[in-house]
Amino acid sequence: MVTERFWRAKLGADADVIGRVLSVNGNLATIVGVVSDRVAVALPSDVFLPLTPPPTSSERGLHRLGILARPAPGVSLKQLRAAMAHAPLSTQEGHSTRPQESGINVVPLRDYLVGANVGRTLRALSGAVLLVLLISCVNVSNLLLLRSAQREEELAMRVALGATRWRLFRQVLSESLLVGC
Numbered sequence: 001m002v003t004e005r006f007w008r009a010k011l012g013a014d015a016d017v018i019g020r021v022l023s024v025n026g027n028l029a030t031i032v033g034v035v036s037d038r039v040a041v042a043l044p045s046d047v048f049l050p051l052t053p054p055p056t057s058s059e060r061g062l063h064r065l066g067i068l069a070r071p072a073p074g075v076s077l078k079q080l081r082a083a084m085a086h087a088p089l090s091t092q093e094g095h096s097t098r099p100q101e102s103g104i105n106v107v108p109l110r111d112y113l114v115g116a117n118v119g120r121t122l123r124a125l126s127g128a129v130l131l132v133l134l135i136s137c138v139n140v141s142n143l144l145l146l147r148s149a150q151r152e153e154e155l156a157m158r159v160a161l162g163a164t165r166w167r168l169f170r171q172v173l174s175e176s177l178l179v180g181c
Contacts, residue, residue, distance in 0.1 A: 001031070001032060001033045001034070001035055001047075001048045002017075002022075002031055002033075002034055002035070002046060002047050002048070003034070003035050003037070003045075003046045003047075004034055004035060004036055004037045005037060005046060006046035006047060007034045017031055017034065018031055018032065018033065018034075019031065022047070024047055024049060027049070029047075029049055029050070035048075039068070039070070039109070068109065077106065077108060080106050081106045084104055084106055140179065140180060143179070144176055144179065148172070155168055155172075
């Protein structure tokens with residue numbers, strides 16, 4: 001399989017790309033599909049080759065395998081898990097095992113990449129950030145009020161010397177913006 005990005009850049013977005021043979025690292029591979037860019041964002045490569053068996057068929061150790069698949073339209077996660085729980089898997093020596101014995105776990109891609117229960121944590125973190133922002137805004141406004149109370153005599157002197165209200169407003173506003181930034 002190849003990503004849509006690879007299909008457009010290297011294969012010229014050819015509609016008849018399925019079945020074409022590519023040479024990848026000296027091995028020939030047939031293109032069987034194009035992965036959408038929406039999914040390919042999380043993928044580490046542009047070309048995906050079929051799995052090869054272990055060096056000797058007698059090795060039956062622990063092998064981790066991650067498979068990325070998109071369910072058919074209208075199939076829920078619950079239905080997919082139920083189907084995988086009852087589907088036998090064939091292994092290289094002809095043995096058949098159940099998914100429970102193999103350790104198959106169906107997980108949505110978002111939950112795999114980000115974490116299953118991240119929503120509550122993100123809401124709590126956002127609330128804490130909002131609280132800190134609110135506290136800092138209150139502190140800055142208190143500082144500005146205190147500063148304006150201390151400048152009362154200065155502003156009265158400027159009015160006495162002929163400054164207009166608009167001129168004082170612009171000065172106080174520009175100083176407040178500089179302090180706020």
